[in-house]
Amino acid sequence: MTRGRLRTCALVLLVALPCLAGALGPAAAAAPTPAPSSAVPAPGDPTGGPATVALSSLSPQVARPGTDVVVTGVVTAAEPLEDVTVRVWVRRSVTVRAQLQNAVESTSPEGTPGTLVDVSASLAAGASHRFRVVLPAAAVSGGPDVGVRVLSLDVRADDPDGGTRRVALDKTFLPWVPAANEERATKLAVVWPLHDEPHRTADDVFVDDSLAREVAADGRLRTLLDASQGWTLALDPMLAEDLAEMARPTGYLVATATGSTRRPRSAAAADVLAALRARAAQPGAVTLLPYGDVDVAALVAARREADLKAAVARARAVASTVLGASLAVRVGLPQGEGWTARQVAALDRAGVHTVVLPGSWVPADPDASSTPSARTDVRLGDGVSSPALLSDTALTGLLTGTSRRADALARFLAETAMHTAELPGRPRALVVVLPRDWVPVSAGYARALHATLAAADWVVPSSLAPLAAEPATDEREADVPSGTVSASLSRSYLTSVAAHATAGTQFSTVLATTKRATALAAAYAAERLRLESVVATQDGATLLDRSERALRAREAQVRVVTNGHITVPGGSSFPLTVRNDLDQDVRVAVAFSKSGRVSVQTTKVVRVPAGKATRVSVQTRASANGPADITMQLITPRGKLFGDAQPLRLRVRGAGGPAKAVVALAGVVFLFAAGARIVRRRRPGTDSPHPEGTSPA
Template sequence: MTPHVPDTPTTQITVKGSLANSGGAADVSTAQIRLRYSNRPFLDRGEIDAYVRGAGRLDTVLWSPNFPVARLGSGQRLTWSLSITPRQLGISRFGAYPLSVELVDAAGRQLAVQRTSLTYFPKDHKVAKTRVAWLLPLVDRPHRGDDANFVDDRLAADLASGGRLSDLVGAAGQAPKPKTLTWYVDPGLLDDAQALTRPHTLREGDDAEQKPANTAASSWLDAVRRATASSDVIAAPYADPDMAALAHNGLDGMAAQAVSDGQRVATAALGRPPATGTAWPADGALDLDTLDVLAVNGAKTVVLYDSVLPPATPPNHTPDSIAQLQSVQGPVKALLADSAISQTVGGDTRSPGTAALALQRFLAETATLTGEQPSISRSVVIAPPRRWNPSPAFLTELLKTSASAPWLRQVGLDELTKPPADYKPVPRAGLAYSSQNELSRKIMTQIKRVRSDADRTVAVSVKGTHVFDRALLRLTSSAWRGRGGDTRVRPVADRVADAVTARTEQVRIINKQKPTLAGNDGTVPVTISNRHKEPVRLKLKVTSSNPHRLRVTEDSREITIAAEASHTAHVRLKAYANGETPITLQLLTPEGQRYGKPVVLRLSATGYTTIALFLIGGALAVMALAVISRFLRRRRDAATTESGAPVEPESPSAPMPDAPQGAAAPGAPAPAAPAAPGAQPYAPPGAPAAPGGPARAVPPAPSAGPGNYAPAGPDPQVWPPVEDPQVWPPVEDPQVWPPVGEEPGGRRRSAPGGATETDSSRAGGQWPDSRPMTGGHTNGMAEPGSHHRGAPGRGPAPEGGRHASGENTDGVSESGRRPRE
């Protein structure tokens, strides 16, 4: 519709549009396009809303001119145009008038209709102009998780020519009165754009791609600086967080961090400090808790939608946009953005016809608002939705119309904070707030968990480096509000969580081997690696799974590790039992919070010190060699005996075993042992029997061989008698033992007098298989007169089992107890 605002009765008004037959409808024929209108303006803004939604009837029909439609087939489109004047419509006074375009068939039945309005402002008409302030949002959703990685490539497309952000800045930059515009800029968006100007990493899922510097991002940042150079700029808190959600979840610290970071980033990106003291909460809504958080962080003015703070009593006109709230910091001004106008210009204006309809609605709303009280100047704030995506042509025309409409005076937002002298505030009801659209509980739980882990990385840093503050703020962005927010935030949240975990694991315990505690009390080394490029300070806590077996004898102590270095801590432990005991190693922050995952090791306590272990090991090795040597020598001698070959005697130079106490030395006569009661005297072969008992035949004793030791000379009190005191026991060959008659391996053999010996009779002494016996030997209980082999170097045991030396060899001690075999 041109012109947008006719000002004379004869002004030629052109109304143009298009007609489309879509959706498989039947062909249209013998139809016409005509106008339907009313010559009475809207009395209030409520009538406009009802009319646009289809309520009310317009009975006046303009029969001429009209546009005939001979035929329009399915899927076809045609354009039409009609020209009229205000006089033809019968309008003459200031106001917005209903106007509709309809398609009717030959019978006059309506086939399609489009409702709009026509605003008329006669020349030289005087009204108290309405002050209109624009708040242009330059906000987007976060595109990075941690600072080093982008989670998608959509920002590059939005910054390129034809993208949303490029069109927004380009069109607004051509506004005729830039000083009267106020920009609301998200520093997080500027930060992301600056990151694009450098080589960066695009990480989508498990795939990572290195991207070059984006030249479109550099161009866009330059355009932002030019467009905002003459305008007021309000810096949003970094990443435009959901301040209400932060306030309701006790994250006031993150809110303060967002405000301070936002100011710093915006100043660096724009080259000048932004305005301070004005806040625009998400969805233009808040409650008293959120208001207090904003006020504590320096907010003197808040921008809300008028539906959040309605009048206490519904008035018959649109109230002024200025109101006041009370916070813990005192009074806070509230600028109430007009919900209807903001939604009108913030809707879809890229589809055919939508931009023209939105512009006409804007004119109708503001004209009717002014006409409600034409003699009183009021103010109106227009704040389109945060992620506004207008058609560039529409935005250009909208700002031009706003600056030129005769009933409007475009001003900066800060001017509205200074009401005129005749201003009378309208009593307001309480804040109407719903938390339905806040960040979900799931998102807030994840934010708290990741933030807790990130805070620990700060706690261990000697320099107190904050690496993840801005990454965490991206998780609180208002972009994740409402339905589907959990899904939209997931890539960002996962990336931040992975980055925090990776940084945490750069300081870790690297023990890989199973530690050993040598001795009952000692230390165990624990190595901690720091791969950060800065020093860290932390504590090591060691916990025993069983303090009754293994106890940690010292509390955790603070450790400082240089950048990119390792440190070995020695933990003192005390073992009460040998064996393995699991111990848990846990790094802690200096404040005692857990840092990273615990490491469980199985510590082995030996009860021996390291030196003792070496000594014991050496002794065992020597013993093993001796046993192996002895075993091999026995095998050799046994093989020789079985083959019938003579056994070479041991070297005469070999030392002889010490004689038992009471035994005679080699070559010397043995002392006579006292005769035991009942012992039979010695009787050589063929001699008569001794008195009191039969004579016994004794085999001749073998000659003494080298190394053999036995009592010298026959003794009537010693049995069995031997001819050579150096040989015992008697054998057929002094170099062969056991005597012929017993097979190697301990099988039974015959002994003089019918006595037998078995392996069990050798318990308590060593009986070499192939050489004279060199160790002590007892036969256990010996019956009087039975064959009993005593210890080498001693004579036969007398009755009662006692040798001449006085030793008891019958297996019964003098006290009457049987010794252990």
């Protein structure tokens, strides 16, 4: 590394350190001697021993030749302690990543002991005190390659039985980078899913206004968006579509107990949408989830792969229209722990040819001296193999776990440094996919992590797409744990969703203009995908009920107006009135059930203008006078029923025409037959029958 480049990296680290100090822990004392006693909040995670020790900061966080390292921390007593001291041990001989975890699990300090530093002459139970230890450059330097030092924070106090005893121990890590290092061998991609539960029905009415809170300055989605800056954002385009609806100048509709109310334009939604559009314009900064983040496991189990294909296609379309970017679902991010062979095959057929799997599912060679690259090909059984990216479960746990932030950041840096140190100069990749339900406590921690890693010589921040496009380094067998990948949505629920979507699509055909009919059909198709979201497990039934009621209300705006009783002259017709309260013209007909007394024909298709009524003529054919109870129901131009059936009582009077002609003709036939019989009986020789058993002469 050139001297100028070294100064640049050092300067970036110096700029990032104030952020880290604020985000990760108490500030280090300025003096080189132990800090005076002062009460501070307990670090948490007590071990149950006499005391706990927690790292506050490492400065700098990367050791370099000629630079001392300052370690600050906090000791908290669980019982009264006397003459409390701390010593930092340094171990240099770390050669593979697995040794980092072994060091954490070890209950003894490792390496060479450093100078003993006094913490406090007396520490009461529950009291905490800070300490500051300076490690000379010579204690941590050495070696021509990137490496990691294990630091053991060894706290001791007087033993009541004499001598001293260890009262607390903590391990942390310090990467080492030589001055001439030119290795940037680890490509690191961190993926942040950004999605939300479905909120809108097909008529663009929000069932609640919770999304407004999510995008507020301190809301979950705003925090995630800010924290993910510099990393890959995995976006559900449904969220962008919802934000665009809320950002309309005319505002947006939110459901109420009696209908809906219009809320003013959401400035927060507009701000988040603008940030998403800016991020989408950056190459590789955004990858897409399928629209609605549909439950892949449930759709595959229910044999509804067509919906998965539709969600992948719609994701691309919405990204183009709402974000103004050419994006696609290029990598299948797991919705649970991972994917089964059947789900991977379905994703591939839907156009998603690379999947992310947890690295723990694809065990590495136990005799290998290095961590394999994240990009590999996997065999999942049943003859299914797929290009894959393996998510590093250890790194994911560090970012999302309960470890103290300073410890987690130091360990994260050490893990990536060891990844490089295992195979210096050989480019490999690491992938971290954060859980969908994880939210950082603050965006400051994530920004500090990104700033520090950006200045780390051994890391090249990368987006997900380039890593997925790389050739695989090997092919390995995946060991999918049984029962870990299951559907969230039930088959019965999906059946109800499909029936609702079909009803909505059928109703769209009554709209008189093709453009509007097509738009409404697309709205119900999109609503179907939203209802199939993987996060619809809790609220999906409620949203489906609201959607069904909204469809019924829309259907009810086109109706037949009648008092339910009509007198019909036999063999004649009668009028009906069809009312259209929609804001657009419709084309409908009226169908009728059968009756033994009267036959009522389906009407011709009529066009009913928006907000008006139209009379239709109904043709009948009666066989007898009297009442006839039937039902009538509106149908689409394609003959599909919609809306509710309505009862109708017809009273037929003066049944004539064909009916009377039939009766008259029957009478004539009867009289003619009777006369012919009388004539036959009066012929000679035929007045009486022959006796039984005889025959005529």
